[in-house]
Amino acid sequence: MTELLIIGAGLTGLFAAALAVQRGAVVTLAAQGRGGLEISHGCIDIWGKTKNPSRSLTRLHNNHPYSRAGLESLRSALQFLDEITCAANYPLSGSISRNLHLPTANGALIQTALAPLSIAQGNLADVTPFALAALEPMRDFYPHLAAANLRQFGFDVQAVVDLPLPGAPEKRDAYTLDLAYLFDDAGWREEAVREWKPRLTGIKRLGLPAVIGFRHHHETFLDLQESLGVTLFEIPTLPPSLPGIRLERILRRRLQEKGVLLIEGSRAVGQVDGRSAGTRVSGAVLHTAGGPRLYAADVVLLATGGVLHGGLIHRQDGHVQESVFDLPVHYETGRVHWTSHSPIQIQPFSHFGLHVDDCMQPLGTDGCVLFENLFAAGGLIAGADRAIEGSRQGIDLATAFRAVEVALA
Amino acid sequence: MIQPRTTIDMCLKCNICTASCPVVAVTDLFLGPKAVGPQAQRFRHPRLPLPVDSVEWCSGCGTCSQVCPHGVAVAELNIQTKARLAEEHRIPLRDHLISRPELLGRIASPVAPIANYLLGMSLVRWIMEKSLGISRKAPLPNFARPPLRVRQADKCVDRPPNSRFNSQEVVAYFHGCYSNYYEPELGELAIAILERLGCQVILPPQVCCGLPLQSNGLFEASRAYANTNVAALFPFAEQGINIVGTSTSCTLSLKHDYRAILGLHGDQIDAVANATYDFFEFITTKHMDELENLSFTPVNARAYYHPPCHLRGHGIGAPALRVLQRIPALQVCLSESMCCGITGTYGMKSERHQVAYNVGESLFDEIRESQVDLIISDSETCRLWIEEYTGLPTYHPLEILARGMRLT
Numbered sequence: 001m002t003e004l005l006i007i008g009a010g011l012t013g014l015f016a017a018a019l020a021v022q023r024g025a026v027v028t029l030a031a032q033g034r035g036g037l038e039i040s041h042g043c044i045d046i047w048g049k050t051k052n053p054s055r056s057l058t059r060l061h062n063n064h065p066y067s068r069a070g071l072e073s074l075r076s077a078l079q080f081l082d083e084i085t086c087a088a089n090y091p092l093s094g095s096i097s098r099n100l101h102l103p104t105a106n107g108a109l110i111q112t113a114l115a116p117l118s119i120a121q122g123n124l125a126d127v128t129p130f131a132l133a134a135l136e137p138m139r140d141f142y143p144h145l146a147a148a149n150l151r152q153f154g155f156d157v158q159a160v161v162d163l164p165l166p167g168a169p170e171k172r173d174a175y176t177l178d179l180a181y182l183f184d185d186a187g188w189r190e191e192a193v194r195e196w197k198p199r200l201t202g203i204k205r206l207g208l209p210a211v212i213g214f215r216h217h218h219e220t221f222l223d224l225q226e227s228l229g230v231t232l233f234e235i236p237t238l239p240p241s242l243p244g245i246r247l248e249r250i251l252r253r254r255l256q257e258k259g260v261l262l263i264e265g266s267r268a269v270g271q272v273d274g275r276s277a278g279t280r281v282s283g284a285v286l287h288t289a290g291g292p293r294l295y296a297a298d299v300v301l302l303a304t305g306g307v308l309h310g311g312l313i314h315r316q317d318g319h320v321q322e323s324v325f326d327l328p329v330h331y332e333t334g335r336v337h338w339t340s341h342s343p344i345q346i347q348p349f350s351h352f353g354l355h356v357d358d359c360m361q362p363l364g365t366d367g368c369v370l371f372e373n374l375f376a377a378g379g380l381i382a383g384a385d386r387a388i389e390g391s392r393q394g395i396d397l398a399t400a401f402r403a404v405e406v407a408l409a
Numbered sequence: 410m411i412q413p414r415t416t417i418d419m420c421l422k423c424n425i426c427t428a429s430c431p432v433v434a435v436t437d438l439f440l441g442p443k444a445v446g447p448q449a450q451r452f453r454h455p456r457l458p459l460p461v462d463s464v465e466w467c468s469g470c471g472t473c474s475q476v477c478p479h480g481v482a483v484a485e486l487n488i489q490t491k492a493r494l495a496e497e498h499r500i501p502l503r504d505h506l507i508s509r510p511e512l513l514g515r516i517a518s519p520v521a522p523i524a525n526y527l528l529g530m531s532l533v534r535w536i537m538e539k540s541l542g543i544s545r546k547a548p549l550p551n552f553a554r555p556p557l558r559v560r561q562a563d564k565c566v567d568r569p570p571n572s573r574f575n576s577q578e579v580v581a582y583f584h585g586c587y588s589n590y591y592e593p594e595l596g597e598l599a600i601a602i603l604e605r606l607g608c609q610v611i612l613p614p615q616v617c618c619g620l621p622l623q624s625n626g627l628f629e630a631s632r633a634y635a636n637t638n639v640a641a642l643f644p645f646a647e648q649g650i651n652i653v654g655t656s657t658s659c660t661l662s663l664k665h666d667y668r669a670i671l672g673l674h675g676d677q678i679d680a681v682a683n684a685t686y687d688f689f690e691f692i693t694t695k696h697m698d699e700l701e702n703l704s705f706t707p708v709n710a711r712a713y714y715h716p717p718c719h720l721r722g723h724g725i726g727a728p729a730l731r732v733l734q735r736i737p738a739l740q741v742c743l744s745e746s747m748c749c750g751i752t753g754t755y756g757m758k759s760e761r762h763q764v765a766y767n768v769g770e771s772l773f774d775e776i777r778e779s780q781v782d783l784i785i786s787d788s789e790t791c792r793l794w795i796e797e798y799t800g801l802p803t804y805h806p807l808e809i810l811a812r813g814m815r816l817t
Binding site: 028031032033034035036038039169170171172175177178181215239240245249253256257259261262263264265266267286287288289290291292293309310 | 423424438661683730745771
């Protein structure tokens with residue numbers, strides 16, 4: 001049995017661990033903290049720039065992570081993700097060949113390929129007029145601004161409805177999780193429905209911030225929708241972002257059940273195997289509470305993310321480092337070349353990262369594989385501007401799938 | 410050494426800590442780890458009173474620091490602030506009492522049957538609640554006699570043995586107050602398992618780890634214990650002898666809290682921290698080959714495993730699971746990563762008891778739904794608390810391992 005050490009607990013790491021343990025590996029997943037999934041919108045962006053991701057992806061340059069991993073990896077990854085989410089009763093809707101058109105918390109528009117049903121029902125391709133809910137204790141959601149912006153785009157926002165939340169925290173601002181716990185409670189939902197119904201006459205479709213239930217979200221959502229008699233949809237919010245947290249807990253739970261050793265809170269420093277003349281890695285030293293402890297492994301997969309997530313360290317002296325093995329990073333020297341003049345232009349730093357081959361193995365400056373048992377996946381890989389492309393989760397899944405497939409072959 | 414307050418600038422306000430905090434989930438009296446920590450710190454002056462009291466609701470479980478992706482010492486900062494707040498107010502007599510399990514053990518252990526009988530009387534508990542503020546609903550541990558150090562007097566040593574003539578690996582057992590005064594049988598089983606794995610076990614000089622004092626804001630008294638332990642244990646660590654503990658909270662103090670919260674620093678504490686291992690961390694990293702060669706007897710049970718927050722603070726995962734998975738016929742259900750609520754002495758206080766109970770409620774529900782025969786957890790206070798509110802027997806994972814190894 002292959003012993004696999006994965007570093008990083010974002011979507012890439014969690015998904016890779018789920019796949020690897022399914023294929024019989026003994027998996028240890030180590031991370032310094034929770035990954036980016038907890039602050040994400042919980043949807044699967046594959047290619048947000050066009051209407052049809054699967055068509056656009058065939059036209060990418062050779063060094064794009066999608067091209068490296070191959071579209072077959074993306075399809076297989078999505079199929080496995082579907083198995084995981086369906087088994088947890090959290091089905092994702094949408095398709096790789098037609099993006100969903102969704103409103104954000106301030107009424108901007110985004111395109112994503114897959115979303116949980118509760119979010120997918122907000123697809124603006126559906127022209128049914130809708131109202132937005134204003135939940136008084138919730139400060140991180142802006143229904144009036146969102147309505148104004150959506151109307152400017154030509155969407156028919158009927159009204160902004162004030163909906164009371166009995167039992168919401170009074171001594172402090174409500175976090176999204178406070179409200180989600182309220183929705184989890186069937187008795188509380190009955191009470192809310194009684195108060196809400198009269199305020200929703202004439203409304204067929206209603207958008208709410210994404211707070212409808214946490215532990216049994218899907219059942220809760222369907223139950224609330226049925227009792228209100230209104231089509232509901234959720235709009236992802238600022239962190240804590242429930243849709244991201246729900247997906248994260250589903251993956252984490254699965255790993256626990258399948259026997260993955262989850263190590264949280266320890267920084268990893270990669271170890272090269274001294275007996276291999278520098279051709280192999282032997283695992284990583286984890287800086288645990290007590291001190292450095294070596295975790296040996298047959299294969300190491302880096303899923304540490306890019307600049308926003310700790311996989312790449314941008315130093316004050318103008319150099320960019322990979323954080324675990326200090327691998328060669330593709331970047332522009334000098335801090336003046338990292339950012340554009342305007343924050344809304346394409347940022348050069350988002351293209352920085354590792355060069356990998358078609359097997360997801362990091363390459364040296366000479367273009368050769370650095371270590372025969374080291375792999376990388378997700379945001380650490382160079383060649384994509386994931387924010388502009390709307391390709392973040394798709395790249396995570398496709399490259400994680402490809403890396404695990406090769407690593408365990 | 411990094412001061413927790415200097416890490417606040419790394420906080421991005423992502424709220425990942427808030428989303429994982431077990432206390433903020435059940436009460437709006439607590440503003441959340443980020444709000445009372447890296448955020449509120451900007452409004453605190455070293456010589457002026459603290460502007461907001463909400464941090465007193467922090468239970469000190471440490472989850473926030475665990476989940477922080479940016480290395481902010483949220484829990485450490487909040488525990489330090491809590492101590493400052495306690496100093497500003499007067500620390501009640503109750504807190505001085507419940508934070509000294511060693512003193513209580515030394516007094517009560519010789520008269521254990523009488524002490525246990527009295528503490529089992531509801532009238533006594535009622536009086537304790539009214540006069541001291543110790544919740545009568547909170548479970549308290551039973552005293553035992555004689556203590557482990559008396560039972561295993563031949564293993565007590567003052568200094569490391571001369572290892573030149575010894576081919577066996579020597580292990581220094583940090584039993585803590587619990588295995589000494591409250592459940593010495595657990596300590597005896599730990600010793601038996603280590604011996605079966607080929608180690609020679611000794612009991613080095615030691616006092617209470619000081620964690621209860623620290624979490625009650627009594628930093629000076631806690632530091633005195635810490636310094637005593639470091640001075641006593643350093644000669645062992647220096648000789649390359651590993652210090653192994655069965656209480657995840659004591660070992661976390663030695664590894665982490667002495668340095669990160671109490672501010673101890675220097676080569677001695679670094680050596681002690683580095684040599685300290687959780688029991689299952691030790692046997693899975695140093696003796697996995699011996700474990701793999703053992704043939705286990707089946708343990709026919711459906712068990713629920715609860716990883717204590719203070720174990721997660723070690724940053725080593727839950728190594729006991731790797732061992733429990735090897736025991737035939739044992740079915741292990743896993744806990745969502747949740748806190749049981751007691752967090753040391755937090756749940757014993759009458760003004761905190763309800764919040765502590767509410768923290769654990771979803772865990773208790775989950776345990777009831779999973780229809781298990783028994784519960785496994787590495788921490789003594791978690792076991793006490795979960796047993797009280799689920800009515801199911803609880804065990805340290807090493808007790809289950811000992812059964813599998815036919816040691817009981």
